[in-house]
Amino acid sequence: MAEIQMQTDVPTPQDGLEQTNKKCPDRWSHLYKILDRRGPFADPSFTPGHGEEILLNTCKVLVIGAGGLGCEILKNLALSGFKNIEVIDMDTIDLSNLNRQFLFRPSDVGKPKAKVAAEFIMKRATDVKVTYYHGKIQDKDDDYYLGYQLIICGLDSVDARRWINATLVNLVDGEPERIRVLVDGGTEGFKGQARVIIPTITSCYECSLDMLSKQRTFPICTIANTPRLPEHCIEWASVIQWPKERSDIKMDTDEPTHIQWLYETALKRAKEFNITGVTYSLTQGVVKNIIPAIASTNAIIAASCCNEAFKLITNAQPYLNNYMMYTGNEGLYTYTFEHQKKPDCPVCGNERVSMEVSKEITVEDFIEYLQEKQDIQLKKPSLSHANTNEKIYWQSPPFFEQKTRPNLEKKLIEMVKQDDEITVTDTTLPISLQIVISYI
Amino acid sequence: MIKIWSIKKDNSAAEKKKPKVSAAQIRVQKDLTELALPDTMHMSFPDESDLLNFNLSITPDEGFYRGGVFRFTFNINNNYPHDPPKVRCSQKIYHPNIDLEGNVCLNILREDWKPVLNLNSVLVGLQYLFLEPNADDPLNKDAAEDLRTNRKNFEYNVKQSMRGKDVKGVPFDNVLM
């Protein structure tokens, strides 16, 4: 693993700490033992007695998701000395959350998760500041994410995870001090995983995408003509019958009357074909792709994430490199290993090179130069401007080839300024190549 | 190893922002720029800056559907290539594996999709549907039965439907322009 040295910046303790200790003496005494004493496994650079200041005063942590994992994460951080926490979540509280999301009560149903969770933590653990944002992670820009030392993710969506992962990898931009560590947790029934992602250095979320279990899907001709399972009947109701019969209404899987319609429609079809097993609960499970979730697994994974966060921030122990898998349905097992970077990862596998070219070079000549250059050996490179995403020249499809062909005669400098980046795709590249251009 | 964490206060060096190009988008860009489109296929982008939504037309040069122009819409979500592209036929056509709503029964568009597949695989699959319609796994049962039981009749019905005529009382779109 590459060595990254970061600046130490320890400010003086604030007065608030004194007050806390008066109201609650020895509050952090469990933590102090670890933070104030050297340990045989801690990094030699670990300085006893500094951890408290880092945790309590300088460290800002972002928690993404205030659901099953998020509630646990917030609690654990607050009890581990973290004092500045922000939480983002776009959801509102549902009754089915209450079997594990312990910061919420029946009277909170319908309220924003981020708000209720933040307020609960502040009420219970005094002197911890939890701010919240009820909205999408995509609403926030790079500067926002740069404002946190560490980001802990407890999400149930692949989409959102891929987004934050890509954002944090792109954030680095070649400068190690822009690295923001991502600690990611995920659960599914009795299984889960916790991992530490150090953008550009370790494997990233995108590298492991093929480890995801695939959502069960059925051939549409089976659904339409040869149903055998109750699931086939439910899919028929949602995929084929809904657009046919209710095309004027957008299906909302959180709307009980919609689930009811799907259930009844599926049940009718099941009866017609002598298929048993269509229930309301199964209908809901299939159309919402419900993944079972319990308090226990969330607690294990969230605690593991927070344990890693604590170690990363305080240096009191070595941190996880970089993946822990957990499974609890048959006995209780963990598997800890170093997940390898994927060379053709579209997020962190992009190669980046600098090139010096003449101010006079045309796009066409530049492409020819790329094809002839021995060390990269491209066959039919397509070029886009990495910063504006504007197409410079695309080999395919013909629609874009024709549109970009006039650019071939232009000088490269007309389209790409000094120090701008070009994204190149080519059959010979695992995913893409970034070229930083400077002119001579 | 990462030792001590602190925020770099001065972010001015980060002024020049890269746009948020998602992993899905980069992958689509790679797929698109490496496509080898045969003459029988044509792609168009209603919004040139949006690579995730586009149209495809197929003009088979052999088989039952020779001479028709068949139009499809592609919608790719930000989970590509984890999720397959959503492909629909935008015309009402008489085909054993495409229903009257435009649903397409192609295994790699649903149950057999994997991230190692790409847009080229989908195009090859669609083209194959027009050359070798599959009568044994029908989506449009009538058309499939027609093909299974009476190829001549099926061929006639396909031709009728492509001209925009009714087949068994069902009107179809003219695809001969």
Next chain:
Amino acid sequence: MIIDKKTQKYDRQLRLWQASGQTALETAKVCLINGTATGCEILKDLVLPGIGSFTVVDGKIVEGSDVGNTFFLVSDSIGTNRAQAVTEFLQELNEDAKGFHFSEDPVALIENQPEYFLQFSIVITTDLPEKPLLKLADTLWNAKIPLVIVRTIGFIGYFRIVLPEHTVVETHPENVIDLRLDVPFPALEQYVNTFNFETLDSMDHAHVPYVVILLKYLKQWKQDHDGKLPSTSAERNEFKQLVQSGRRNVDEENFDEALASVWKACAATKVPHHVEEIFKNSSCDSITIESSNFWIIARAVRDFVSNEGLGLLPLAGNVPDMKADTSNYVAMQNIYRQKAKEDISAVRTRVHDILNSIGRPAEFISDDEIDSFCKHASFIQVIRYRSLQEEYITEPKKLDIGRWLQDPQANIVHYVLIRAMDRFYESHNRYPDAATYFLEDDTEEVSEEAKNEFNTLKTYVDNLLREWEITNYPEHLDNHIHEICRAGSSELANIASLLGGMVSQEVIKLVTKQYIPMNNTVIFDGVRSTSSSYIL
């Protein structure tokens, strides 16, 4: 249909353990000894899914340090009874779970009134010293009540399940296919005979269920091979060729499925080894009025196997999805289901006979329970845990521990240290607690006190190793001794919560009798982020 609120609230867990598991959970009475951070985390993860009741037994008064690592305390709780304070906060999590507290020193309670604990369905201890622990373990063992012993220290977590016997029917295996392809029963054979492949049109041919394809060709194969199945890999390949020859075109997915299942089809259906072992158990031989339902049904199934079952377990009756048209699939599914019903009915008669012989009414065991047993018969589990007495006193696993300890990465080292720490406590009435590890460059002064703490704990480690006849002292132990001294019996919120998750999960498995619990010790190392399970 209106789904009731409770079903909605528990929806995400009901998908794992269904209504039957939920009912078991809701009737369970759990006792927690000591409302520590870890103890509260365990209860949190049991109260949320709706455990029937919980009782916290704790004689301590809340201190500031408790508020620091326990989410279920606030600074105003300082000075109050810890049992009551945490119970009130835990109760807020779920009104369905009833919380009770008993502000009494558990050590004294175990000493003076151990029968107090017999009212619970499961007892969990945190932070309980060795002596009272052994006594409690003994009491609960005799009453067959599960005990879970939990420890957290610094970055280390440990827990142990103690229980004479745990039986599981609903183990939730991932693959439950039992198609009897090698030994088709008469109704299935008759059904296969109704197919004449040659006369089918192309669509019907592409929709013949692969089970029918395989049975058809296996029958042909057996006719040509003295009634034997393909057994060698050459024969299986030859058989594949035979199946392949019936295929009309490459698009026939049912033939793909058939070919992919050839290997399974040629494997003989038999009673799995672990189930045979269960049948050989003495509990299965001698059924008395004391016998549990599990053993009564196990005996009935054993008798079924050696009689009308013709050497096979009752059929589960599940048919996986496969390429087929609806009517054929449903017809075939019904044939399997019908056979399963007949098997269950035969087993039920046997269960009733057994019940009658021990003077129990037939209703003593419900039909649902018999059904479930028959459907899961290949996957039933019996776990016999070792007692704490055996582990600590009569039969410590000397050889295994000695062997495991040689691997510096193995988490068994933490077990040795926890045991040594307990001995330290026995004589000092406190746990080791000092900074004993310093850099080798002599920049820091090492105090006498620190040296002493390290050496004292090391003496207890040495004693243990001597008792276990482990002669070669593993060098890596020293660092772990330093780490235990550093941790000074601190309980970190993260480790407490992690253990809370693990322990609650195992408690849920024990009380619902679903899924397979661990046997018997799990150790988590939060420094390396690894865990291990050992039979100690």
